[in-house]
Amino acid sequence: MGRSISVVIPLCDEFDSGVALLSHRDVEVVPADNRSVAAVLAAMRKATGRWIVVVDGVAQPGDLAVRLARLGESRDVDLVIASRTGETNAKNALAKLVFPRRLGQPVDPTSGFFAVRRDAVDLDRIRPGGFRVLMELLVRHPRLRMAEVAYHKSSDRRGGVLGVVRRGLVFAGHLVRLRTSLLAQQATRSARASVRGWLLRAFAFGLIGLSGLVVNTAVLWLLHLEVLQVHYLIAATLATEVSTAWLFVLTETLLYRKDKPGTVRSRGVRFFLLNHFALAVRLPLLALLVDGMHVDVLIANALTLALLFLVRFVVADSAIYGKGEPACDEPPREPIRVLVDLDHEIPVPRNGNRPTETARYLPYRYAVPGLATIGSQVELPELDYFRSQWLGHDTEIQVRVGVVGDRRPLPRAVFTQSAQGLGYREHLGRLGANFRVRLGDPITVVVSAALARSPHVVYTNILEALLRFVAVSRGAMLLHSACVELHGVGVLISARTDTGKTGTVLRLVREHKAKFLSDDMTILYPDGRVGCFPKPLTISHHTLRAVRSHELSPKEWRRLRLQSRLHSKEGREFALLLSQLNLPIMGVNAFTQRIVPPPKYAVDRLLPCEIVPESKISDLFVIARGELGSGELAEDEATATLLENTEDAYQFPPFRQLAPSIVIGEDDHLVLRDKERAILESALSRIRARWLSTADFSWADRIPVLVDEGATAKGWA
Missing domain, CATH: 3.90.550.10 (Spore Coat Polysaccharide Biosynthesis Protein SpsA; Chain A)
Structure with missing residues (x-):
């Protein structure tokens, strides 16, 4: 051996x-x-x-x-x-x-x-x-x-x-x-065919793009100069909507006619996301050309479209219509450079005599029972339920805004692990979405100003990953699952991201009088107890069916339709594909979240409900889409599924680099993962675990029946 x-x-x-x-x-x-x-x-x-x-x-x-x-x-x-x-x-x-x-x-x-x-x-x-x-x-x-x-x-x-x-x-x-x-x-035939094919697709994409340019210019001319005479930036935005639909139809039917990945809807969502991200880049440039350099609106519009042609084609060819099989000569799949120096600390940038971090005062303070106390200079809406202004400044985790990153731009993002902490720097130097973490007492997170403007990214991509392993060091697990108390017993609901968990929880609370503990993350203890973690609910596109029309204003409904598309499964998959390219992906994510904030609502904003701080779990349901059916889950199978679903929630960069760098006390990442598994296995030994599959999102109708059957049974089947 x-x-x-x-x-x-x-x-x-x-x-x-x-x-x-x-x-x-x-x-x-x-x-x-x-x-x-x-x-x-x-x-x-x-x-x-x-x-x-x-x-x-x-x-x-x-x-x-x-x-x-x-x-x-x-x-x-x-x-x-x-x-x-x-x-x-x-x-x-x-x-x-x-x-x-x-x-x-x-x-x-x-x-x-x-x-x-x-x-x-x-x-x-x-x-x-x-x-x-x-x-x-x-x-x-x-x-x-x-x-x-x-x-x-x-x-x-x-x-x-x-x-x-x-x-x-x-x-x-x-x-x-x-x-x-x-x-x-x-130089083999297959390689020549690959290069020739890429060039032919680029040429065809360019021809289709020219037709889109004609459509875009015509709509801009009609709206701005001829018919409605609206402001040129508004006209350019509306023209982009029309030309994007035109380009998508032609690209689908003429250029990529065979062997397309995903569904038409998923490709359409990604295509629209790509063009609207390009629009966000184009509009400031268009304003500069028109107002600053006095270029004709139609000419400036054509110039901005032409400048972004190659970017649009590369992203569309690889991230929308690519088959996921990389060519043998492509660069590494993960463009983030990982540097480890366990003998030295990460150098803290100096800004002359000025402090690199803002004042010590932490205006936002939170206490998560059993996990940690948090003080932050960035408001964290996901932790609003745990707001505790009575806390002092000596919190266990502190989030501050400061100078992070290099003075000069970088050719690629760099993740650094040192003896005392970790750091992340992106392409734009100190203007980028950078952060560093000192794993001491307290744990100190310093984020750049660009990152601080997107609190959702600060929490989801940095703080929640830290909380996950801090929880393990406190003898608990931050489990990716929903939790409600139904008919007096605690029920865990686990699923892969964007399956339908949020809609199921809303229906259980509204129609079956369930008490709410969590929708996304649950604090799980080895003895089968759970603590509530009521983050705001993310309303993705398929969750809209579970939200009643009177629960939101007309303005919120209009905004929600755009937000739910962007923050849907398709939008998330598109972002993950982009993360494989050498892009400042965290900065792109932060910028996108600022322009179109995620559709998040507190549960009691959507419907009347009771939030309970703790419960004892009796049932676990792993829900999935498919043919109607249910069955028992063996303990080892339930453990593997829950760990896999929890990892699925932490896929966006730089979690893959961040998690292995976390050391809590004497425990490194491998030890923390072993302890996390032990907590989960201990809790599952006290819980009845089942899988439940439906094709019509009807989990909320079946879970109460199965819970009642289990409660009246003499023993576990």
């Missing part, structure tokens, strides 16, 4: 102490005959561990070799690179110049010290005549999910000047061979 980690070390005297340090129980040391790629590759093939750590040119790897593999396991990535710092590496600069996409993301693509997940790579792709195994891995496997660890090492000067020159020539020859090999692969 193989060990969990295999460490490949070339046989040199300088590694003897490193070998001794690596003699751990779960570590297998695999010697390589020498430092050549062929020898290292042969040793990697002999390795039996789930993770292979290559230690080449590192005198004292020590425990860092093991930590690389452990870090990769905890962060759920494929590759962890020990990136050398403290030196100017000409090889890296040249490698990035030759392979700007494949080698552009890591700081040190020529490092000889890295850990790779064994089943994530095909070692047969690597050529034994290369210069560095890592460079071959990155070029041959461009979609590896990676993290980087800062590794302080001086420059390699072995062999004097002649040795440096010799290694430089070998490296240059390797780059030439690697680039030639890759070009040969890309």
Whole structure:
């Protein structure tokens, strides 16, 4: 039976102490005959561990070799690179110049010290005549999910000047061979067909776009200059509505006629979202051209449409009509760079003599029973139920607004994990949606001004993820589920996002007099108790059927129809697809939420109800859409389903990078996840779990019947 980690070390005297340090129980040391790629590759093939750590040119790897593999396991990535710092590496600069996409993301693509997940790579792709195994891995496997660890090492000067020159020539020859090999692969018929097809689609998209430009200009001319003479920005907005519908019909019927992903509605929602996001970018530019530079309205409108053509095509071709199968030469799926330096803290930016954070006063204070006290300079509407102005300023979690990020723009978003916390910086420097977190006592979250203007993003993308693991440290679980008290017993309702959970809860409260505890997140304890977490309800498009017309004003209804479309399942999936591109996705999300706020309403704003602070759970229903049916869920199956549904609620970036960086006390992410599972398993051992499937959103009609049947039964079936 193989060990969990295999460490490949070339046989040199300088590694003897490193070998001794690596003699751990779960570590297998695999010697390589020498430092050549062929020898290292042969040793990697002999390795039996789930993770292979290559230690080449590192005198004292020590425990860092093991930590690389452990870090990769905890962060759920494929590759962890020990990136050398403290030196100017000409090889890296040249490698990035030759392979700007494949080698552009890591700081040190020529490092000889890295850990790779064994089943994530095909070692047969690597050529034994290369210069560095890592460079071959990155070029041959461009979609590896990676993290980087800062590794302080001086420059390699072995062999004097002649040795440096010799290694430089070998490296240059390797780059030439690697680039030639890759070009040969890309020049095959299938690759040529792929490139030719992309260019043909772009040309056809351009022709369709020209017809849309004619429609857009004609509507703008009629509304602004000829018939109604409305303001040109209003006319441009209405013209976009008409031309978007025109373009979608032509794109669907003429350009992408076969093998389209999803449904017509889902593609239509994404197409309209794309064009309206482009509209939000166009309108300020249009105003600048017309009012600032006195360009004719029709010409300025055409210019702004033309400028955004390529962006619209790339997004439409990949995120709306793409089949989800990446080409072999695409950049990594996750464009966020992850840097780990466990020996140093994240540097706090200085702004001259001015403080980087605003005053200490925290005007918004919240107390979530059993979880944490929170003080914030940003109002958090999701926690409004827990508003506790009587709290002092010494809260356990503090959210502040300050200077976060680099002075200069970045080529891609960067997530940093340090000894004391974590940070996230986006492309726009200090103007971006950035934040940093210090995991101390108290936990301090500092958000940039741009992010602070979108409180929903601050809570959902940062604070709720922290609360989830703080809850685990307090012996509770923040479970993604709804909870009501029905006929005197607590009932949990779990489902994947946008299934119909909110509508079910509204109907149970209105029609069956259920008492409300939560709609989205529930505090669950090991003994089967639950605490309420009454966040405002998000009214997505399919939830509209559960809201009565008299419960909202006509203005709210009109606004809700747009909001519910944008914040629907289709809108969320579109945003997740965009997050795979090298975009300042958190900034885009924050900007979108400011322009079109999510349709959130407190439950007692929609209907009369009683909110109870705590209950004892007797039943769990996992609801889904499909053929009518129900049945018992085994405890292990219920556990897996609830954990999966909880993870489904935390998909938007940068949660994937944030969660593995959270350390509460002595517990890292892996320990916290184990404790979370233990809490859930203990609670489920006291609960009757069932699945319930319907095709007509009628869960609210069937759950009370099943609860009553269970209450009258002599025992659990």
